Amino acid sequence: MKKKNKEVEISPFEEFYFSLENDEGILVKEYLDSLRAHILLPKEERDEMVHDFEKAILFLCNTGVPLKESLERLAISNLGGFYSRPPVNWFSLDDSAKIYPLSMDAEQMAIFRQSVYLKADVVPDILQIALTFTIKRFPSFATTVKKGFFWHYLDTSKRRYGIESETGIPCMQLNIAYSSSQTFRVIWYKNRISVEFFHILTDGTGALAFLKALIAQYLTLLGVKSSNEGIVDINERPEAEEVENAYSRASHIAKNEIEKPKMFSGIMDKPATQMSGKLSFMRPCQVFHFNLDAKKVKDIAKLNKVTVTSYILSRLLIAGKSATDDLEGDISLQVPINMRQFYPSRTFKNFVLYCGIRFPIGEIRNDAIFLQKVSKQLSEKSSIEEMNRMLSSTRGIVKAMQYVPLSLKSKVAGFCYGFLGDRIFSNMLSNIGVVRMPPEYSKYIDKMDFVLGSTITNRASCAMITFGNTTTLSISKQTSDPSFEDALYALFCSDGIIPSVEGSKLNDI
């Protein structure tokens, strides 16, 4: 009888391992044994993580890095005790985050994305390890959303946080339903590394700190050496201030400065005019990035004696006017204000409030006087006095609702958010400002972008970020009507800034 020989498949790592000299083989074996001892997760997850490290070793060695140096770069000390301790921490939501799980539904979830475009294609095997090392420094991100009796909260989730290759639309819904589902994702596509966060976790500032740490770790693993100035040290111990509800502390300080705090101050207003396109099923249905010459933008703003944000706001208001058929009504732009400028805080949680820049359609004109009006309104509405009023009002609402059971709150809050929160604005502009990385890393980075996710009734939302000499203004569209971006493009061209435009195909049914 003929006996069949079962062929044993050898993985590329095993092939590499068997090809090593005896002492190198021992080194690798000791490393993997120690790795296993530091990952006390369920077997499948531990095996998957070990496999991640094997792939990273293989990649580094195949690119000519000596084995010893590869293992040093992938040092197990970078894991800390994160994967070997049971999850015990939990985090209550900050005041601003409390609304997000209450108002989300199958079609709408507050997600935003920040991306870094590298000068070379992303190496997923290395990015995975960078994430494995980085996540432990951000304990409030390594969590899953849970329901309490009164509020949602974040429960620590010890698991393998995996990267994903990009297949969906930007800022696609996250599935946070299951036990230990993650509330953020790290995505890569060609030369782009993106992090998408559910707003419950953090705001733009916190997300940027994470993204910078992740990119720094990624480049370090690839052999780039830097002082890491301005970047969170992933091997430092997290501090309590980084996970604090900064609204609470700030409202105590602000309380003495407000004469008569009003409920709903700055939160309620009359509905704003919306752009005229039909709302798409898929949201956002299209994303555009206007890459602008940062110096030119700054020069134009300086020439008109306004800030860059005021200049861009004026362009958005004018483009908004072109995108609506309404002849009356107000166009209102929501502008998030980073509260850290008024109340310094190291929190990675949300610490933003917003103001509304509102003009009647008839008053919106493409001239220098209008630009001055925008600038004036922005400086008035984003002043510390206005923000204190809103802070106190937000705090008041949270306190008034704190003893109402979650099941009741979710019905009321969901309705109010849909009815009030979105309709009082026509569009949004979130400007994260100028991002700086140490020069050793900047050499490898082309640009960055910042994208906002879907809204309920607004047809577009805009976000801006500047890296190097590129200011990227990203537009998330909720309609297939191209009037808004066409008008905006024409406005920039008429100002002498020719944007190079990138984006996604229109996705809708």
Next chain:
Amino acid sequence: MTFKEVYPHVHNKRSIRQFFMTICKWLFIFASITCALFNIFIGGKAWSVVAIWSMWLVWDQLLNPDMVEYNRISQIIKLVINSCILLILTDNFLASGWAAQVVPIICSSSMGLVAVLLFTDFKTQQRNLLPLILFCFECLIAIAVYYIWLRTQINLAMVIMGLCTFGLLMACFIRLGGEFIEEFKKRFSVK
């Protein structure tokens, strides 16, 4: 305006699902209103209440799943509570006299099922305790309402349900020890 595409091609599966859900939602709303109007028009027993709740049960359980804490314990408890309400409505509006026996039996047996699911995978499921704790409290409140407010005779099914509730809460407390208190702190925090 021309632009360079920098995103991969996307499949429309998700938006097709959303489209289907929107159609279902409006069909359910239409069917509910039709039921109620038809019932009012032809008169008789309020069968439309039972029909509308049955439709809600299907919608809530199958077509609109929870977006947070979708796990086997929460889903079983949600099904049991929805089913018990359906039985009570049927008892009240169509054929009366049996719900006081049947509902506690269903609750007791579902507690047994949940206990098996919880203790066979305790490490994972211990973090999904809130629906179970709330269910236990709801059962105790139901017993209190039944005996104190309605002043009805004691029946064996209710006693068994009460015992099961206490038993399950005690078992959780013994198994979790100090963590049970910690779980309570998290779940009932007002911060």
